[in-house]
Amino acid sequence: xxxxxxxxxxxxxxxxxxxxxxxxxxxxxxxxxxxxxxxxxxxxxxxxxxxxxxxxxxxxxxxxxxxxxxxxxxxxxxxxxxxxxxxxxxxxxxxxxxxxxxxxxxxxxxxxxxxxxxxxxxxxxxxxxxxxxxxxxxxxxxxxxxxxxxxxxxxxxxxxxxxxxxxxxxxxxxxxxxxxxxxxxxx
Numbered sequence: 001x002x003x004x005x006x007x008x009x010x011x012x013x014x015x016x017x018x019x020x021x022x023x024x025x026x027x028x029x030x031x032x033x034x035x036x037x038x039x040x041x042x043x044x045x046x047x048x049x050x051x052x053x054x055x056x057x058x059x060x061x062x063x064x065x066x067x068x069x070x071x072x073x074x075x076x077x078x079x080x081x082x083x084x085x086x087x088x089x090x091x092x093x094x095x096x097x098x099x100x101x102x103x104x105x106x107x108x109x110x111x112x113x114x115x116x117x118x119x120x121x122x123x124x125x126x127x128x129x130x131x132x133x134x135x136x137x138x139x140x141x142x143x144x145x146x147x148x149x150x151x152x153x154x155x156x157x158x159x160x161x162x163x164x165x166x167x168x169x170x171x172x173x174x175x176x177x178x179x180x181x182x183x184x185x186x187x
Contacts, residue, residue, distance in 0.1 A: 029154055037184045044155030051158075055177040063095035072139050073102045077114055080141055084109050091130040091182045100139055101164075103182055111183030113160050115145035115168060142168055 023034045033042040063069045070093055077088045086108040094101045100116040119140040144167040147160045161176045 010106060014035070029159060031152060039153040041153060041155045041158075044158040045068075047158045048155055049054055051177055056174055057178040058168075059172065060094050060096050060178045063093040063100065066095075069093070069095065073100050076116060076139050076141050077102060077104050080114075093174060094179060096172045099172060099175055101175050101179055105183055106173045110149045112146060112148040113164070113179070113181070115142040115164055115171065116140060117142055144168060145171075
C-alpha cells in the first residue's frame with residue numbers, strides 16, 4: 001500500500017473513532033464535553049486549573065476558628081429561612097475585609113454557599129453591657145448571593161463563583177477565587 005493511502009486511511013480511522021467516542025453539547029451554562037456518553041465540564045476544569053496557578057489568597061482567612069465570627073455567621077444562616085435552615089452546619093467560613101463566605105450543609109436542604117456583608121449595628125448598645133456577637137459588627141446575608149443546589153455535571157467552584165460574582169460584582173476577587181467547595185454535593 002502506498003504511504004499516502006495508508007496515511008489517509010489512518011486519519012479517517014482516527015477521526016471516525018474520535019467521533020464515535022467524543023462530542024460536545026451546548027447547555028444553559030455553556031458547553032460540555034461528552035466522552036462515551038458521560039458529560040464533563042472541560043472548560044470549567046481548565047478555568048479551575050488556571051485560577052489555582054494565579055490566585056492570591058493572602059487577603060482571605062479561614063474564620064471557622066474565630067468563635068464570635070463563626071457564631072454570628074451561623075446565626076444569620078440559621079435565622080434566614082427557618083425551620084429548615086435551623087439545622088445549618090458550617091463547613092467553611094472564609095473572611096475578607098467586610099465580607100464572609102460561608103458554606104453550609106443542612107439536614108433537609110441542599111448544601112449552600114452564602115455571602116454575608118458587614119453591616120452597622122441595628123441599634124445603640126446599652127451602657128455597661130458587653131456587645132453581643134450580633135451587635136458589632138453585624139453580618140447581613142446578601143439575599144442576591146446565595147447558591148443552593150447541586151452542580152453536576154458542571155465543575156462546582158467555577159459555576160458558583162460566576163453566580164456569586166454576577167450578583168455582587170463588588171465582592172473582593174480573592175474571596176471568590178480562593179473558595180473551594182467542601183460539601184459532598186458540590187464537588
